[in-house]
Amino acid sequence: MSDSELILCLLPSVIALLLFSVLIHRRQTHLNLPPGLSGWPFIGETIGYLQPYSATTIGHFMEQHVARFGKIYRSNLFGEPTIVSADAGLNRFILQNEGRLFECSYPRSIGGILGKWSMLVLVGDMHRDMRTISLNFLSHGRLRTHLLREVEKNTLLVLGSWRDNSTFSAQDEAKKFTFNLMAKHIMSLDPGEPETEQLKKEYVTFMKGVVSPPLNFPGTAYWKALRSRSTILKFIERKMEERIERKKEAGERVEDDDLLGWVLEYSNLSTEQILDLILSLLFAGHETSSVAIALAIFFLEGCPRAIDQLREEHLDIARAKREAGETELNWEDYKKMEFTQCVISETLRLGNVVRFLHRKALKDVRYQGYDIPCGWKVLPVIAAVHLDPHLFDQPQHFNPWRWQNNGRASSSSGTGPSTGNYFMPFGGGPRLCTGSELAKLEMAVFIHHLVLNFSWELADSDEAFAFPFVDFPKGLPIRVFSHSQ
Ligand code: HEM
Numbered sequence: 001m002s003d004s005e006l007i008l009c010l011l012p013s014v015i016a017l018l019l020f021s022v023l024i025h026r027r028q029t030h031l032n033l034p035p036g037l038s039g040w041p042f043i044g045e046t047i048g049y050l051q052p053y054s055a056t057t058i059g060h061f062m063e064q065h066v067a068r069f070g071k072i073y074r075s076n077l078f079g080e081p082t083i084v085s086a087d088a089g090l091n092r093f094i095l096q097n098e099g100r101l102f103e104c105s106y107p108r109s110i111g112g113i114l115g116k117w118s119m120l121v122l123v124g125d126m127h128r129d130m131r132t133i134s135l136n137f138l139s140h141g142r143l144r145t146h147l148l149r150e151v152e153k154n155t156l157l158v159l160g161s162w163r164d165n166s167t168f169s170a171q172d173e174a175k176k177f178t179f180n181l182m183a184k185h186i187m188s189l190d191p192g193e194p195e196t197e198q199l200k201k202e203y204v205t206f207m208k209g210v211v212s213p214p215l216n217f218p219g220t221a222y223w224k225a226l227r228s229r230s231t232i233l234k235f236i237e238r239k240m241e242e243r244i245e246r247k248k249e250a251g252e253r254v255e256d257d258d259l260l261g262w263v264l265e266y267s268n269l270s271t272e273q274i275l276d277l278i279l280s281l282l283f284a285g286h287e288t289s290s291v292a293i294a295l296a297i298f299f300l301e302g303c304p305r306a307i308d309q310l311r312e313e314h315l316d317i318a319r320a321k322r323e324a325g326e327t328e329l330n331w332e333d334y335k336k337m338e339f340t341q342c343v344i345s346e347t348l349r350l351g352n353v354v355r356f357l358h359r360k361a362l363k364d365v366r367y368q369g370y371d372i373p374c375g376w377k378v379l380p381v382i383a384a385v386h387l388d389p390h391l392f393d394q395p396q397h398f399n400p401w402r403w404q405n406n407g408r409a410s411s412s413s414g415t416g417p418s419t420g421n422y423f424m425p426f427g428g429g430p431r432l433c434t435g436s437e438l439a440k441l442e443m444a445v446f447i448h449h450l451v452l453n454f455s456w457e458l459a460d461s462d463e464a465f466a467f468p469f470v471d472f473p474k475g476l477p478i479r480v481f482s483h484s485q
Pocket of ligand 1: 104119120131134138281285286288289292353354357358425426427428430431432433434435436438439
């Protein structure tokens, strides 16, 4: 093809592209978009937005943008025009209007690694069906009858391996605890068994890929994670086949008291859907809670007064149990852990395990005079609200006592709406975390046995960073001292 023929061929596409950008530009100039910057072509401001920063702050990028443009600004992130919201009211509005004005919209790479049937990426009816399964499985009833016992057993298993005056990574120990718990709850895998350990090893590689750039070529973390994903899926599939085989042999219903048994028995999901559901629950239930426990260990270490008050609360519970001749924690004991709940809320507020959510606008939306165009990405930054000095007194300060007012923190002005309305560590609306009650139970039971049996100090300086996933770069090394009750 000659040069002139090539130009003739390409000309209509170039003109169409130009016209399209002129139309988009015209439309945008008629809209009252929030102020902001577009950044570089294609990458926009993504690199600045993802720069690591201390997890108890909103980071330099966000601070600068909020100071310059206000709590609602426009940007270009993850390759798309985006509205970023650090505004408590807008965040709430976005989450409450899921499926009507906004919709969950995680980057494609997340779907690539967690699977297209993962709950994080599904929308509409399919999301609703998967959510129902997850809610049933994490129901209040199951927490009381099954999970509390398992949570305590797994806590004691981890804490029982800690020796007086020993040093180790608190983050690794928290991960061990939440992984063992989820593996048991989802597929009845026992801690320490070779297959559980093998799965854990694959899972570590998998996790590194979930949080790394989606560059799929040999040697990258993402590429290795995709390989681990298929090994993990083969493992789960093998477990499924064993179950089906066992049922055939027994010639009757075999009730397996785990998620796998439950979906095989009661759901119409395909194999592919079951695999993605299990993988995404393992991910959602393990990573978040372990970071939250590590954060609690970290914040408490810097707040001896809170440890003293916790110890008092848990000694009372332990004493009453001894007198009643009971050993295992029950639901009534859990309900007595009032100050512990304040510590949990404060840990989640200050540590912000999940910092922002991914949404897109389904329609043109007008909010407080600003236009959010249909199709634009919208990022409600929940961390920015939890660290807002207008809503929380000295937001960078770990202060569990702020939650003592019926579980709602007092607002910094003392006159405004209760900040409990804006406290959203588990998201909100129709996608509110289905594991929130389990996560709080895990934290409370872990704290119960931790403060009763140990004191601890940081063995090396470390602090939580947002990468934006929250992580302790050195794994939070601690030295523990056991003490008799
Ligand atoms: C401290 C621990 C946890 C935190 C901070 C947390 C936070 C969140 C947040 C913010 C969301 C909303 C995501 C969105 O709207 O895009 C979410 C969703 C979810 N979480 Fe959690 N989570 C925690 C623990 C758990 C646990 C223990 C489980 C399960 C065992 C779990 C399972 C889920 C599931 C299945 C979803 C998706 C819900 C849906 O799409 O309907 N999470 N979590």
